[in-house]
Amino acid sequence: MWNQECMNMNPGRTGYSVNIIFINDLPECISSANPFLFADDTKLVKCITSTEDQLELQTDINQLSSWCTTWNMQLNEGKYNVLRITHPSWHEDNPNTLYSIHNSHLNFATKEKDLGLCIANNLSWSLHYNLISSKAYRALNLIRRTISMKSETSTKKSLYITLVRSQVTYCSQVWRPNLIKDIQKLERIQRRATKFILNDYSSSYRSRLSDLKLLPLMYWFEIQDIMFLVKSLKEPSDNFNIRDHIKFVTGRTRFSCNNKLTVQANHYSASRHFYLNRITRLWNLMPTMLMDISAPLTSTKNTLHHYFWEHFKQNFVSDIPCTYHLMCPCNRCYTRNYS
Known part of the structure; x- marks a missing residue:
């Protein structure tokens, strides 16, 4: 109730x-x-x-x-x-x-x-995507009406990150999109924002992100997923102990020595995209240097951001939504990688 x-x-x-x-x-x-x-x-x-x-x-x-x-x-x-x-x-x-x-x-x-x-009541997040998109566009239009087009790029970028991106990424561990149509819907917000920030309406989305040193929103969602896991492992909450829901691989194999997580079999699309299931696959893709949970959070976040930035430079293509992630959640990519 x-x-x-x-x-x-x-x-x-x-x-x-x-x-x-x-x-x-x-x-x-x-x-x-x-x-x-x-x-x-x-x-x-x-x-x-x-x-x-x-x-x-x-x-x-x-x-x-x-x-x-x-x-x-x-x-x-x-x-x-x-x-x-x-x-x-x-x-x-x-x-x-x-x-x-x-x-x-x-x-x-x-x-x-x-x-x-x-x-x-059907656990679909379509209504939530509509809600946060509406909020984000209202915030972006507010910035456009308030800030001159000739304002410093750094000022417009800071306002975007503070007032717009924060609306879109709030609590993304719960509702992160897995359908291409929803991924494009949310990524479109940052596409429009980068045009306004740079006052550039002709260059590609990739080049605008490179100029602004911004990662695609879907990369940012994945970073938030990983940082939530690291924070929960380092500083467990009284109300939620993540170790009750995940399990590290044990044994004497090389795989178990690298802080890998046990991946549970998921036969339904809705369950495999749930945070506690997708984070195990995402965590296991990380290099060993990022799996050291004893490192300070600031150091982990900086290393993580650098790793994603290098992946972005090598793999991102503006017109291919499957490249918007380190681990694409679409059914075709999931079937190819885990079947």
Whole structure:
């Protein structure tokens, strides 16, 4: 269940620290679902496999409602929904179970925006790509209206990286595109931006990237994937230990001595492009010098950027989307490399 609380206290006046202290015991009233809290947002997540699971979720919703009543907190009835994520065929055999709160039924949503991500009930990221593309173009148009065409190239480049690229690459580990049409859609944002930054509307995309010392967006996504893995290995979070989801090759072979990861077999396209599956293949492509997780993060990032830059100079072709990556995710390349 997705639910957004409308609190009777003003976070801007009392501060988020007071807000967190006030709601920090809310998870204790939830017995079966997994509660996730962020500021005034609350999510209850539960795997439903039987009628008993549905009743347990309804019980948790009732307990959440009782907790809010006890502490004089009001739920915004227009901002809570149920998002059901499952295979389409399961919908046909199992109609939506009606959940209720305060004697009113909860609406079933086909998508939900959460912490900047647009999550659909079929786990397609097409709506999210549309969302971030729209935001990026608005930011780019703002820069165009505000900054003179005669401004320094370095100034326009800095504004692009700060205001536009940051919008496009936010949380890319979760939603990175794998279809050619989506890859081209996002890469087109940087294509237009480089034309504006250099005031050059005739040269190729490759030459503009070379002049600006910018990597293609898809290369940048891969760098973010690797840096997230390195950071998670060096500084594991209390809420997420990546070592529970990946496994280094063990044994006395030469392959196991180079910090390689075990690659799991994936028979479905959606699962093999999931971060924890694709990062094992990407990590194993890295040279040994980049697999030293004991090196400082700054040094690792600089070495990684240099490695990708050399790969870009040798392999990138503006009109061939498969060259936009170190490891192209399209089905044809995947079949050729891993079948």
